[in-house]
Amino acid sequence: MFDGCWITEEDNEESGVIDTLLWYLDRIVISSKSFPMMYWDKFVRRKTRQKFKDQVDEETLTAILGEEKSSGDNSFDYRYTCWLWIGVILTNGQFLYRVGYLLCSACGVFISPFFYAFHLIDVVLSFPMLKAILQSVTHNLQQLILTIMMTLVVVYLYTVIAFNFFRKFYVQESEDGEEPDRKCHNMATCFIYHFYVGVRAGGGIGDELESPYGDELEYPRMFYDISFFFFVIIILLAIMQGLIIDAFGELRDQQESATEKLESSCFICDIGKETFDRMPRGFEIHTTKEHNFANYL
Template sequence: MTYWDKFVRRKTREKFKDQVDEEVLSSVLGEEKSSADTSFDYRYTCWLWIGVIMTNAQFLYRVFYLLCSACGVFISPFFYAFHLIDVVLSFPMLKAILQSVTHNLQQLILTIMMMLVVVYLYAVLAFNFFRKFYVQEGEDGEEPDRKCHNMLTCFIYHFYAGVRAGGGIGDELEPPYGDELEYPRMFYDISFFLFVIIILLAIMQGLIIDAFGELRDQQESATEKLESSCFICDIGKETFDRMPRGFEIHVTKEHNFANYLFFLQHLVNKDETEYTGQETYVREKYDNRDWDFFPVGECFVKQYEDQLLQS
């Protein structure tokens, strides 16, 4: 048995131990009640901490929360301000805003890399042709402030000041009026504004805004779907509301999704030679990722609808 299977079975047993009989739970999970291994497995413990716990976002967030509390007690009460993040995570809509940043993370990172390349190209042009515009005269005999005396400072200045400026790098430099490089400088400033400020920054903002809209639509669609129809049989809520037991009893008792998960887990752990005809049929469908074994459009309540309404 792999460590992942062992971990999933242990979590399943802890979650449903108060709802399902222990013998039934052991049978579904493919475990023998008498063969419980109480020995300490240090390799499983290392895998659990390094491979599961230390990569779990909820665990890392709670550790950060605890560290902020400790720093607030022993260092400064200003560390308690980080606890306000919990307010954001308590509301699904605010949480979706944070998820919108990471939803298209790969595209966002690639766009930032492209922006770095473009800014570097502009820094190369500035270093070779417009370096004199980056020198600010000092006051009272002080040395002039050179913003582009080498490629490193030139690139950092372009990225820090040029990207933040609303009009691009041209807002941070002296106007080129009357200089011999007046028209090349104007073209340089305008092209930086168009490519970096208008196009690249707009693409980054668009990725975040589109991701937020997509996540919000998915959440609203899923919630509306679960509230208006059964996830298993896809029969509308209005059909069950005409019955004596109603929609809530149907989705919690008759077509409870957890029961289907238990059954699939039971098939995975059961010996194939002991399958019944129905179990063989479902396992073949499951292996082929064919979900036709779900009773879409069918349920016992619908089959006996007339008798239930008359009673």
């Protein structure tokens, strides 16, 4: 018995170019992650009102459909428009990538050919393995951002200690009677110096400061340098690297698991390969002729 069908594409021969562009734009909007799960378009609202107008009062229908009390079929759909121009741009990665690609092309034509260099990123996105490397950075993005924030807090604490007790070690005397280079004369410059130089230094902030040997603060300064190296360089930076490496390994395992499942069972009927190998036609004939994956796209 025929129950109906899903309309996946329109007949674009009778529609204009603008209608076709709006149709593709609507598909991008509705498929975006931030689009509401329950959304009533004007056609559905009209049909719903016609069907339940004798059973449900107008105020209840308006509340269920999420409309304003004075809104009608010809009213401006502000919710859809907001998700169209804000939600899609902020959540759809492919849309952002294409917009950036277009902007680089325009800048290359009208400003400088220098901007054409950014088009080489498309080469990276053309290879699945290189895309997996990029995804390993974004896979644990929340944990990575929190770790960076924790690093900023720890570096700031060390900045406070250095500013109050070890400021004299941050002054480098210049030659020819010039003004000495003061890298910690206020909290802002001291924090920037710790984060920019101390985090990048292989041995921590102690590698960039004057030696404390013979000074009255020799032992406190040694403990300061060693603790900075231990907590910031060894622990926090290692956590960031571990998040990226673990994400890459997890994505690789998922890809291998999916490939193994496709090779060991039918994707359509989920029957194992060993079952078809006991039959005359075999697993390969079944997946290429009877349940070809391309026929279900």
